[in-house]
Amino acid sequence: MVEETVVEKTWRGMLEGHPMARRGDPEVIEAAYAEPRLRVLFPFPSHGALSFHRNTRFPWSGDLPFIASGLQSYTVYGPRYLGVLGEVLTPQEAAALVVAHLPRDCGPAFDGPWPPPEISAG
Secondary structure, three states, X not given: OOOOOHHHHHHHXXXXXXXXXXOOOHHHHHHHHOOHHHHOOEEEEEOOEEEEEOEOOOOOOOOOOEXXXXXXXXXXXXXXXXXXXXXXXXXXXXXXXXXXXXOOOOOOOEXXXXXXHHHHOO
16 A cells, blocks of 8 residues: 555545644635646645645745635735736636646655755755
């Protein structure tokens, strides 16, 4: 049996509503998980937003777009709130918009703090 990665465990816990998992908008979490490029990133729901990281422990990469849930729409922001990439009506559209703005070299997330070992060693 293959052991789950930290990323896989985190997604599963959120999708299944595990009591120890972070809470977020279930529709956004499901829509993001349905996107293969987002599923390999570390998800982090907080304050009405779902962010994605290239690593699994603080400090986070913080360089990827994320989804903020509104009352009747979803806003996709650039990294660190540096601009709005779009406002859409469904979580599926929001997840697709995040994917469209991911860097080409993005994913899968590595286990550990940011920056990656090869950058911090240099």
